[in-house]
Amino acid sequence: MNPGTNTAAVEKNRSVAWPGSARKRRLGWLWLPLVVCLLFLYVPIATVVAMSFNGGNSALHFQSFSLRWYPAFFRDADMVRALLSSLTVALSAAAFSTVVGTLLAVGLVRYARSTFLDSLAMGPAIMPDIVLAIGLLAFFTLGGIPLGLTTITIAHAAFGVAFVVAVVRARLVQLDRSLEEASEDLGAGRSATFLRVTLPTIAPAVLAGALLSFTLSLDEFVIAFFTNGPTTTTLPIAIYSRVRFGITPEINALAAMLLVLTIASVIIGALAIRRTEKE
Amino acid sequence: MIEPLVTIRGLCAHYGSVKALDNITLDIRDNEFFALLGPSGCGKTTLLRSLAGFEAPTAGTIYLAGDDLLAMPANRRPVNMMFQSYALFPHMTVERNVGYGPARAGVPRAEVARRVAEVLETVGLAGLANRRPSQLSGGQRQRVALARAIVNRPRLLLLDEPLSALDRNVRSQMQTELKRLQHDVGITFVIVTHDQEEALSMADRIAVMSHGVVQQVATPEDLYRSPANRHVAEFIGRSNIFEGEAEPRGLRVPNIGILPGHGEGSYLVVRPEDIRIAPRGGLPSPVLTGTVVDSQFSGGTTVTSVIPDNIETLSRQPISVTQPGFPTFAHNTAVELAWPSHSAVIVA
Numbered sequence: 001m002n003p004g005t006n007t008a009a010v011e012k013n014r015s016v017a018w019p020g021s022a023r024k025r026r027l028g029w030l031w032l033p034l035v036v037c038l039l040f041l042y043v044p045i046a047t048v049v050a051m052s053f054n055g056g057n058s059a060l061h062f063q064s065f066s067l068r069w070y071p072a073f074f075r076d077a078d079m080v081r082a083l084l085s086s087l088t089v090a091l092s093a094a095a096f097s098t099v100v101g102t103l104l105a106v107g108l109v110r111y112a113r114s115t116f117l118d119s120l121a122m123g124p125a126i127m128p129d130i131v132l133a134i135g136l137l138a139f140f141t142l143g144g145i146p147l148g149l150t151t152i153t154i155a156h157a158a159f160g161v162a163f164v165v166a167v168v169r170a171r172l173v174q175l176d177r178s179l180e181e182a183s184e185d186l187g188a189g190r191s192a193t194f195l196r197v198t199l200p201t202i203a204p205a206v207l208a209g210a211l212l213s214f215t216l217s218l219d220e221f222v223i224a225f226f227t228n229g230p231t232t233t234t235l236p237i238a239i240y241s242r243v244r245f246g247i248t249p250e251i252n253a254l255a256a257m258l259l260v261l262t263i264a265s266v267i268i269g270a271l272a273i274r275r276t277e278k279e
Numbered sequence: 280m281i282e283p284l285v286t287i288r289g290l291c292a293h294y295g296s297v298k299a300l301d302n303i304t305l306d307i308r309d310n311e312f313f314a315l316l317g318p319s320g321c322g323k324t325t326l327l328r329s330l331a332g333f334e335a336p337t338a339g340t341i342y343l344a345g346d347d348l349l350a351m352p353a354n355r356r357p358v359n360m361m362f363q364s365y366a367l368f369p370h371m372t373v374e375r376n377v378g379y380g381p382a383r384a385g386v387p388r389a390e391v392a393r394r395v396a397e398v399l400e401t402v403g404l405a406g407l408a409n410r411r412p413s414q415l416s417g418g419q420r421q422r423v424a425l426a427r428a429i430v431n432r433p434r435l436l437l438l439d440e441p442l443s444a445l446d447r448n449v450r451s452q453m454q455t456e457l458k459r460l461q462h463d464v465g466i467t468f469v470i471v472t473h474d475q476e477e478a479l480s481m482a483d484r485i486a487v488m489s490h491g492v493v494q495q496v497a498t499p500e501d502l503y504r505s506p507a508n509r510h511v512a513e514f515i516g517r518s519n520i521f522e523g524e525a526e527p528r529g530l531r532v533p534n535i536g537i538l539p540g541h542g543e544g545s546y547l548v549v550r551p552e553d554i555r556i557a558p559r560g561g562l563p564s565p566v567l568t569g570t571v572v573d574s575q576f577s578g579g580t581t582v583t584s585v586i587p588d589n590i591e592t593l594s595r596q597p598i599s600v601t602q603p604g605f606p607t608f609a610h611n612t613a614v615e616l617a618w619p620s621h622s623a624v625i626v627a
Contacts, residue, residue, distance in 0.1 A: 176366060178362040178363075181333055181353070181362070181366065182360070182366035182368075183368075184352075185332075185359055186354075186383060186427070187354050187431070188379070188383045192383060197368055200368075
């Protein structure tokens with residue numbers, strides 16, 4: 001309507017980019033601990049990736065550059081089976097956690113308003129894994145449920161729900177309640193309001209919760225170890241049983257691939273979030 | 280007599296042990312610009328939200344054109360609301376925001392588009408249909424919220440502090456525009472505000488509320504000229520209030536005698552512009568004497584503050600007197616004040 005307001009808005013957006021460089025200038029000598037921290041975090045990861053390109057048979061002495069351990073992993077039937085099991089468990093647990101966790105968060109924020117119920121729902125996320133593992137094992141054994149991928153999935157879903165609730169709840173609390181009221185005011189029922197207004201506005205948090213429960217399940221060891229059956233295995237357990245006989249470059253290659261998978265999913269998540277936030 | 284559009288009878292609402300609405304009885308006429316005015320916490324927003332369907336009153340009834348409004352859920356009421364925060368859906372364009380209501384009512388797509396275009400034209404936003412709320416200015420967002428609330432042609436449009444988020448200049452422009460729009464679309468508006476100027480300038484009738492009770496319902500002029508009680512007098516406009524005992528000729532005050540006025544009660548309200556002021560000995564029949572403490576010129580009028588002799592106003596503040604023109608009294612001038620009996624009202 002008014003061209004003046006448009007340019008003002010553009011100017012405002014441009015100025016948002018500035019604090020970054022201002023922060024850099026204000027950092028001073030603090031860059032040193034920052035770099036040390038970052039090295040501490042990333043040198044081990046970089047080591048794994050570098051060693052995965054080692055041509056030799058040793059996982060610790062770099063001899064020559066080679067990609068041979070990557071196809072070698074896929075020829076290892078046991079490891080591939082473990083990877084597929086892990087992906088199945090992680091996808092199912094994430095799907096369940098996302099749906100149930102989102103609905104639970106909506107219920108907690110919109111209808112319950114109880115700090116006690118909130119802590120109860122998010123408890124499994126804070127509880128030590130070992131407690132959850134022992135409890136689940138006892139529960140499955142008492143209930144006569146045969147241990148296997150199903151029990152691992154159930155166990156992973158149990159703490160996945162808690163993480164999804166934590167993430168989605170934080171977003172819902174910030175959400176302007178009047179958005180949902182406006183939807184009802186304009187004639188939409190409860191379910192239409194949820195699908196058309198609530199869900200789209202919390203979508204970034206739901207996606208973040210889904211990614212979180214997926215990656216947490218993918219590399220979860222303690223609970224999977226306890227609730228695992230005799231004939232099945234997930235990737236972390238398979239890797240652990242291999243590593244007991246020494247790290248092989250094949251494991252490094254696997255670690256590098258998992259890293260790429262994780263980074264890719266984080267980037268996809270971030271892009272999705274940015275897109276919805278823009279809207 | 281014309282049947283009112285909305286009849287509210289004996290409405291009560293509680294938050295825990297706090298009474299938010301205390302036995303509210305009110306009529307709102309068809310095609311009226313009605314304001315609920317009061318300080319924050321007076322229950323005006325609770326009343327508005329009860330009309331919209333977001334609060335469940337504990338007792339009482341609300342009928343809209345003969346239908347029991349409280350028996351209907353919010354999404355079935357022929358009532359739309361413009362929220363204080365505007366509550367625009369951030370993930371939808373202006374067009375889809377405005378078309379949300381008709382689309383939920385099952386109106387065919389082409390018809391929705393036609394209605395949206397029409398209403399955007401009405402509020403002066405044609406051409407911005409594909410923008411998102413984040414790309415609009417505050418004033419534009421407010422128009423979108425308004426368009427979205429009137430596109431369904433509700434019997435009643437509720438506006439919750441609609442202008443509070445706007446800056447001063449845009450606000451006065453929107454005041455005029457809301458008034459024009461209400462006239463053009465012919466919908467009954469109920470506006471909630473704590474800003475008396477806003478209510479006085481826009482509304483046909485105003486309900487002044489405090490502590491969950493309606494103190495008075497009247498036209499802006501009546502509220503100003505004949506407030507029902509001291510609360511209304513204090514809240515609407517500037518006033519000088521004295522306490523005493525009503526007599527046929529005015530209010531009897533110890534040490535002073537009788538202050539001219541009319542009405543029943545123990546408080547006399549006299550507006551600053553109704554008081555005449557002159558140097559000692561300059562008025563034929565002075566009511567009070569006093570000393571000038573301050574004289575402020577505020578463009579066209581001058582407000583003079585006078586500390587009266589032997590009497591205090593209810594608020595213990597100096598008496599304020601508004602006169603046209605420039606300040607004519609220096610600090611510490613001894614003056615006389617007078618007002619005619621018909622322009623001062625005695626209230627409970």
